[in-house]
Amino acid sequence: MSDTASLTPRVPFPEAAREALRDTQLRRNLGKATTTIRAKRHAVVSELPDWAELRDAGARIKDRALHRLDEQLLRLEDAVTRAGGAVHWARDAAEANGIVTGIAQRHGVREVVKVKSITTEEIRLNESLERVGIEPVETDLAELIVQLAGDTPSHILVPAIHKNRAEIRELFRRKLGVRELTDDPAALAEAARRYLRERFLRAEMAVSGANFAVAATGTVCVVESEGNGRMCLTLPRLLVTVMGIEKIIPEWADFEVLLQLLPRSSTGERMNPYTSLWTGVTPGDGPQEFHLVLLDNGRTRVLEDAVGRQALRCIRCSACLNVCPVYERAGGHAYQSVYPGPIGAILTPQLVGIEHAPSLPFASSLCGACYEACPVKIDIPTVLVHLRGKAVRAGRSGLRGRFGGESLGMAALGRTFSSRARYERAQRVARQAQRPLVRDGWIERLPGALSGWTAARDLRAVPSQSFRDWWRKRA
């Protein structure tokens, strides 16, 4: 299996989405979740008169880090090392997994507690650990549900949003061995608390991701709600953090912006319940051995593209998922990547190469809601259009692409649209030809080679009188 399996779609998006749209439970859950979080986010964002300035500042901070990423990474390495931590570099997923499993094996650890981290899902660390006989324990409630079910997350923020309480109760009864259990969310949370508390208390090693890391001080930040993050970051003797190289921010003071933007955009809270900041190792407090793994895995490929590199500003808040009409209906699994939704549609194809995920930039209506919601002002629609161009050009290389149906059709359309006489002649022909297909002014299905156009959309019929005809008659 390749390194990028967690990122690479197996089938085109429309095919996967069609499957997901049949799942009424999923659609109901998603509708409720996205509506609720949108309303909460709107309420707390409206409280801040300087939201626009904070977004500008957030974009600027991330750009400052990305535009001098080599220097910033070296500053971070230096600061973490001075604070008693060890820094490792990983070119790809396999290398990162090797580093983490190597540390675990050197210490003879059999079980690792994990705080939710999309980056470790991206590199599929759990499978690597299991392969050498080490048990990874996901400690975020939703991640635990997903792990116990042998499932994959469907939302960045609420990964088990596709599961209802009855399913979770059954799962906990079966896997946690709790016999007496109601489907009350508080009772389910209590069952998870008991199960995990035991594991936290005996854990020797934890693995985390990172929301931010400060180049100047070496301080790493994890933002969370349940306290499982604090447990992982505090109790074990040994802590390993895996972070994508784009998570870096230059200065300590940058927290004053990002810790306002992230919670409000993510959970719609003024501040999430727990935010942990730590710098290397502190004698007498928390893990006494700390490793930071800096992961590339395609990020430098994203950095090469002057238009697309803004995707690396992403702080994984998931606001763009919650406002996206496509995500709201199709759900996260349709994107077939650990990065779903609008941000996934621009990040995934860039991380793995457009030729491996060519349908994702088209998984959008370009309505622009994601750009409005993004706390670091990633212009997702512009990047989508840019990547669509790349996908088309990539598909066109080679004879079949160049002389295929779509290319020939677009060329013919270009010729028709560039001359008035040709355009009006085409309209007259279409008016006659469309007759058997039109129902109430719409064409739902075009025949033959043109059927691709109407597979996912309806076409307005050519009207009996065009504006030009009307204008000429009027004169």
Next chain:
Amino acid sequence: MSSAREEVLGRVRAALAAAPPRPVDDGMPAYRRSDGEPHEAHVALFIERAADYRAEVRRVPRGAEGEAIADALRRRGVRRLAVPSDLPADWLPAGVELLVDRDGGLSHAELDASDGVLTGCALAIAQTGTVVLDGGAAQGRRALTLLPDYHLCVVDAGQIVGLVPEAIERLAGPGAEERRPVTFVSGPSATSDIELNRVEGVHGPRTLQIVVVG
């Protein structure tokens, strides 16, 4: 190992050289660094916002904190109370067994078995209802405020700032060189992972009570 380092750095440099980014402005947009409200308004806002996140907050005049602490512990039925070794003497309640964490002496199991923990804080943020712990005076190490199911936190009114930027600036001030771990606590731990129903109290203390003094 070093070859991975050189290669990643090389890729970064090549990517930036191939398509040089436009320079980013030096300054920062004019977001608020203070809300201009008087301190008394910040204290009132902190109490309101912390309560909004289901922390139980009570304000008492200076000198009455000992009584307020004893009262809160009595009502909670706390018998074994974990405390850092440097709490002010007048906070220490009578009639309660104190588990003093001297030089990290308490084991995780002992903390887990306690009925609660009493600490002070580094500062508090009005705008977000947040208590900030930095392992400084009267706070102890992180495990202390994590494993017990009940956290009683004393906040001096003078420790309350208005906005997040003021808190970040203070945390970077004198003493920051040590870079002790910092924890922002906004209400008790919570999850909304099951059908988006909020459940208070998962792994951290399920009950957070705050006594504001002064």
